[in-house]
Amino acid sequence: MILWKVGYGEATQKAIMSHTGGLAGNSKIFEAVAKQTGCSLVSSSKELAALASGFKLLNLPKTRDLGVIGIGGGSCIELVDILEKFKLRIPQLTQKTTAKLERFLPDVNTNLTNPIDLGAMGIMPNIYFRTIVSLDKDPNISAIIFVKDPERFGGFEEQVMEEHGKLDKIDLNKVFLKYMRNVRKVCYKTIICVMLKINEGFNEYKSRYKFKLSFLNRTIPVYESIELAGKVLNYLNTYREFLQNHNRFPK
Secondary structure, three states: OEEEOOOOOHHHHHHHHHHOOHHHHOHHHHHHHHHHHOOEEEOOHHHHHHHHHHHHHOOOOOOOEEEEEEOOHHHHHHHHHHHHOOOOEOOOOOHHHHHHHHHHOOOOOOEOOOOEEOHHHHHOHHHHHHHHHHHHOOOOOOEEEEEOOHHHHHHHHHHHHHHHOOOOOOOHHHHHHHHHHHHHHHOOOEEEEEOOOOOOOHHHHHHHHHHHHHHHHOOOOEEOOHHHHHHHHHHHHHHHHHHHHOOOOOO
16 A cells, blocks of 8 residues: 655644644654555555556566666666665675676676666667566566667767668667567566656657657656656565565565
8 A cells, every 4th residue: 555645844734733733743653554554545646546556567576676777877876866765775796797797898888897887889679688687587586677769869870870870760669678578478577667768858858758658558667857757666675575574475
């Protein structure tokens, strides 16, 4: 169960008192109920919708240990900084996983340790697919979070066509979504996509909406910020820990 509690400020407390009485305005009561029953207590409608999507589409992660995939060194570090604020851990990958990554990722402009920075190779859908599959097989990882956005592909189709000698136009977004369909067939761990906003406009909004809908159809939730993804993972782990403390989580 998810509890949506609002009214933490002075003005909203007064509004609540005038409508529903003191019980609804007492935050400590809600916190106590959530702690005793395992309910997830959220503070906004955005968190409510995001967590509902997470519970519907995802299995509960077995630990707080994440595998992180991004494009760009600075953005990867920022990603980890934010995720660690939500008590999530970024463990080392096994040597076997690192060896797998070395087979298809160059050692220039990339980082093959967790968090994984794909660099320029991140525009290639097959590279993303192989990286996700490699993390899914790593025993140190319980959940995978990757950053992707449809706008980043926009200017690279011609470059890919030229490098691979292809004459037909390539839609990298469509190719990427085909690989994501295969991800769900071969991967079993919790997987979340963060789709950051690069440009603002009708075409960009339309592209992001179609991209997100395609992910949801593949049971992969998409969040528009790292913070929101971190909150969802924290809630999922907190609920899993509640079940474990009450011997209700399968071993």
